[in-house]
Amino acid sequence: MRELLLLALFIPILTGLISMFLVKTVSIKIVNLSGSILTCFVLSSIIYRIGVQGAFCSDMLYVDDLSAVLLSVVAVLTVTSMFFSISYMEKELLDGHITFKMLRRYYGLLNLFIFTMISVLIVENLGLMWVSVEATTLASALLVAFYFNHSALEAAWKYVMVCTVGICLALLGTILLYYAQVNVVGTGVQALSWLELKGIGYQLDPAITKLAFIFILIGYGTKAGLAPMHTWLPDAHSQAPSPVSGLLSGALLSCAIYVIIRNLIVVQQILNGEFLQYLLISFGVFSIGIALPFILVQHDIKRLLAYSSMEHMGIVILGIGLFTPLAIYGALLHIINHAIAKSALFYLAGVITQEYKTKSIMRIKGLISTMPLIGTLFMMAILAITGTPPFNIFISKFTIIWAFFNEGRFILGAGVLLLLAGIFAGMMYYCLAILFSRKPKHKVFSRNVGKPALVSLILSTSLLVVLGLFIPSWLNHILHKAVRIVMGG
Amino acid sequence: MNLLIIILLITSLLLTRVALLKTAVNIILIQSFMVALACGIEGMEAGELHMYIAAILTAIIKVGIIPYALLNMVEKLQYEKEDHPILTVDASSIVACIAIVLAYGLIDQALPGADSRDALATAVAMTLIGLLLIMTRRQAIMQIVGLITMENGIYLVGLSVTKGLPLIIEMGIFFDVLVAVVVLVILTRRLKLSGMSTDISRLKKLKG
Numbered sequence: 001m002r003e004l005l006l007l008a009l010f011i012p013i014l015t016g017l018i019s020m021f022l023v024k025t026v027s028i029k030i031v032n033l034s035g036s037i038l039t040c041f042v043l044s045s046i047i048y049r050i051g052v053q054g055a056f057c058s059d060m061l062y063v064d065d066l067s068a069v070l071l072s073v074v075a076v077l078t079v080t081s082m083f084f085s086i087s088y089m090e091k092e093l094l095d096g097h098i099t100f101k102m103l104r105r106y107y108g109l110l111n112l113f114i115f116t117m118i119s120v121l122i123v124e125n126l127g128l129m130w131v132s133v134e135a136t137t138l139a140s141a142l143l144v145a146f147y148f149n150h151s152a153l154e155a156a157w158k159y160v161m162v163c164t165v166g167i168c169l170a171l172l173g174t175i176l177l178y179y180a181q182v183n184v185v186g187t188g189v190q191a192l193s194w195l196e197l198k199g200i201g202y203q204l205d206p207a208i209t210k211l212a213f214i215f216i217l218i219g220y221g222t223k224a225g226l227a228p229m230h231t232w233l234p235d236a237h238s239q240a241p242s243p244v245s246g247l248l249s250g251a252l253l254s255c256a257i258y259v260i261i262r263n264l265i266v267v268q269q270i271l272n273g274e275f276l277q278y279l280l281i282s283f284g285v286f287s288i289g290i291a292l293p294f295i296l297v298q299h300d301i302k303r304l305l306a307y308s309s310m311e312h313m314g315i316v317i318l319g320i321g322l323f324t325p326l327a328i329y330g331a332l333l334h335i336i337n338h339a340i341a342k343s344a345l346f347y348l349a350g351v352i353t354q355e356y357k358t359k360s361i362m363r364i365k366g367l368i369s370t371m372p373l374i375g376t377l378f379m380m381a382i383l384a385i386t387g388t389p390p391f392n393i394f395i396s397k398f399t400i401i402w403a404f405f406n407e408g409r410f411i412l413g414a415g416v417l418l419l420l421a422g423i424f425a426g427m428m429y430y431c432l433a434i435l436f437s438r439k440p441k442h443k444v445f446s447r448n449v450g451k452p453a454l455v456s457l458i459l460s461t462s463l464l465v466v467l468g469l470f471i472p473s474w475l476n477h478i479l480h481k482a483v484r485i486v487m488g489g
Numbered sequence: 490m491n492l493l494i495i496i497l498l499i500t501s502l503l504l505t506r507v508a509l510l511k512t513a514v515n516i517i518l519i520q521s522f523m524v525a526l527a528c529g530i531e532g533m534e535a536g537e538l539h540m541y542i543a544a545i546l547t548a549i550i551k552v553g554i555i556p557y558a559l560l561n562m563v564e565k566l567q568y569e570k571e572d573h574p575i576l577t578v579d580a581s582s583i584v585a586c587i588a589i590v591l592a593y594g595l596i597d598q599a600l601p602g603a604d605s606r607d608a609l610a611t612a613v614a615m616t617l618i619g620l621l622l623i624m625t626r627r628q629a630i631m632q633i634v635g636l637i638t639m640e641n642g643i644y645l646v647g648l649s650v651t652k653g654l655p656l657i658i659e660m661g662i663f664f665d666v667l668v669a670v671v672v673l674v675i676l677t678r679r680l681k682l683s684g685m686s687t688d689i690s691r692l693k694k695l696k697g
Contacts, residue, residue, distance in 0.1 A: 153679055168640060187652070
C-alpha cells in the first residue's frame with residue numbers, strides 16, 4: 001500500500017519532468033496520456049485496497065474511505081482533463097495562440113498541479129496538509145496566468161493574493177490547533193497528527209479550538225470558493241485554459257472542502273454542534289445566494305460555470321453543516337457528481353470558445369446546428385448540473401434537501417430550493433440561447449473535435465447518466481464508511 | 490527579546506509610511522532578520538536544535554533570496570512608486586496603531602495569561618498591518634511586502650505560542666513562502682514586460 005501511495009505521487013512528477021524535456025508534440029502526447037492512465041490506475045488500486053483493507057497509515061501518509069471518495073474524483077479528472085488537454089492544446093498550437101515551449105510548460109505545470117492535489121489527499125498531518133494546499137495554489141497560479149495577457153495576469157494576481165492571504169489565516173488556525181494539542185499532550189513527535197488529534201479531540205480547550213476552527217474555515221473556505229471569500233474564483237476559472245478550469249473547479253475546490261472536513265472531524269468532538277451548524281449552514285446559504293444574481297445576469301460562458309461551482313460548493317457545505325448521516329452522504333456524493341459534471345461543462349465550453357473564438361454568451365449562437373454532437377452533450381451536462389433527473393446531480397441534491405426536510409428544517413430547505421430554482425432558470429435561459437438561437441451570419445469553422453477530447457467528453461457524460469441511474473455497490477460502501485468517519489466513528 | 494519586539498513593531502509601522510519601493514524592500518529585509526534572530530534566541534533558551542535550523546532557514550530564505558529577488562525586480566521598475574495609496578500614508582499609520590491596540594485586546598481576550606504576551610500581540614499586529622498593506626497599496630511590490638509582513642507575523646505567533654512547529658512542517662512552510670514570492674515576482678515581471686504598469690489597481694477588466 002505504501003508503495004502504491006508513493007507511486008501515485010511519483011508518476012505525475014515524472015510525467016511532468018519528462019514532458020519538460022521532450023522535443024516533439026507526438027511524444028509529449030504519448031507520455032502524458034500514458035502518465036495519466038497510469039496515475040488513474042494506481043489511484044483506483046489504492047481505492048480498491050482501501051475498500052478491502054480499510055484505513056492505512058504509515059509515517060506521514062494516511063488514507064481512509066474519506067480520502068478514497070476524493071481520490072476517485074482526482075482519478076477520473078486526471079484522465080479526462082489530460083485527454084481533453086491533448087486536443088485542446090493541439091488546437092491552440094495550430095491557431096498560433098501558444099508556442100511549443102509554452103506547450104511543454106503547460107504539461108509540466110499540469111502534472112505538478114495533479115501531484116499537489118494527490119498529496120493533499122494522502123498526507124496524514126494537518127500541517128503538511130496545509131503545505132500541500134498552498135502548493136496547489138502556487139502550481140495552478142502559473143496555469144491560470146498561462147497566456148500571460150492582461151486579463152490572465154489580473155486573474156492570476158488576484159488568485160495568488162486572495163488565496164495566499166486566506167491560506168495564511170488557515171495557518172494561523174492550524175498553529176492555534178497545535179497550541180491546543182500541546183496543552184493536552186505536550187510537544188511530541190505526533191505534532192498536528194490527524195489521528196492523534198482525533199483521539200484527544202474531546203480534551204482540547206474549547207475556546208482555543210473554536211478560534212482555531214474559525215480561522216481554518218475562513219482560510220480553506222477561501223480556497224473552496226465560499227462567499228464572501230470567493231472573489232478570485234470567477235476570474236481564475238474564466239481565464240485559465242479550459243482543461244485547467246475543469247480541474248480547478250472539479251478537483252481543487254473539492255480538495256479544499258476535504259481539508260475542512262478533516263479539521264471538522266477533530267473539532268466537532270469538543271465544540272458545540274449548534275455553533276458549527278450555524279457557521280457552516282450560513283456560509284453555504286450565503287454562497288448560493290451570492291451566486292444567484294451573477295448567474296442570472298452573466299455575459300461570459302466560463303464565468304457562468306464558475307459561479308455555478310460556487311453554488312455547488314455552497315450546497316456541499318450545507319450538507320456537511322447539517323451533520324446528519326443522510327446529509328453527509330448526500331454532500332460526499334455531491335462532491336463526486338459535481339466534479340464530473342462541472343469538468344465536462346468546462347471542457348465543452350473550451351471546445352465552444354475555440355470554435356466561436358469568443359466567451360461572450362451573446363455571440364455564441366445556434367450551437368446545436370453548427371456542432372450537433374457538442375450541442376447535445378452541452379445540453380445534457382447543463383441539465384445535469386442544474387439537477388434534473390435522470391442525471392447524477394439530481395440524486396445528491398435531492399438527498400441533501402431531503403435531509404433538511406427530514407430534520408424539520410422546512411424553511412431553510414424551502415429557501416434553498418427557491419434559490420436553486422432561480423439558478424435553474426438562469427442556467428437554462430443561457431443554455432437555450434446558446435443552443436437554439438439562429439445560426440450566426442459569419443461562418444463558424446466547425447472542425448472536428450479531436451479524438452482524445454471526444455473520449456474524455458463521452459466518458460464524463462456517460463458517467464453523468466450512469467451515476468444518475470444507480471450507484472455502484474462499492475462506491476456506496478465507501479461512501480457509507482466515509483460518512484461514519486465524518487460523524488466521528 | 491523586548492528590543493527585538495520593539496524593532497519589529499517599528500519596521501511594521503515604517504512600512505505604512507514609505508513610498509519608495511526600494512526602501513520598503515530594505516525594511517522587510519531588516520524585519521525578516523529580526524524574526525530570524527528571535528527564532529535563534531528562542532532556540533538558545535530552549536536549547537533545541539530544530540529552532541536553530543529554522544532560524545538559519547529564515548535567514549537564508551527571507552533575508553537572502555526573497556529580498557534579493559525583490560531588489561532585482563525593483564531595479565527594473567525605475568518609474569514606479571507608491572504615489573497615491575488607496576488609504577493615505579497618515580491614515581494608514583493611524584490604522585496600524587489601532588491594529589496594535591486591537592492586537593493586545595485580542596490576545597488578552599483569547600489567550601489570557603500567555604507568558605509571551607508582548608511577542609504575541611506584536612505578531613498579531615504585524616499580521617493585521619500586513620493585511621492593511623495588501624488591501625490599501627496599489628503597487629505590486631508593496632502588496633508582496635505586505636504579504637511577507639503577514640507571513641512573518643504568523644510565523645512569530647507560532648514561535649511565541651508553541652516554540653515553532655515541527656521541523657518538517659516548517660520546512661514546507663518556508664518552501665511555500667519562497668515559491669509564492671517567486672510566482673508573484675514572475676507575474677510582476679510579466680506585467681512589466683507586456684508594457685503595463687505594475688499598479689495593481691489598474692487591473693480591473695474582470696468584473697461581474
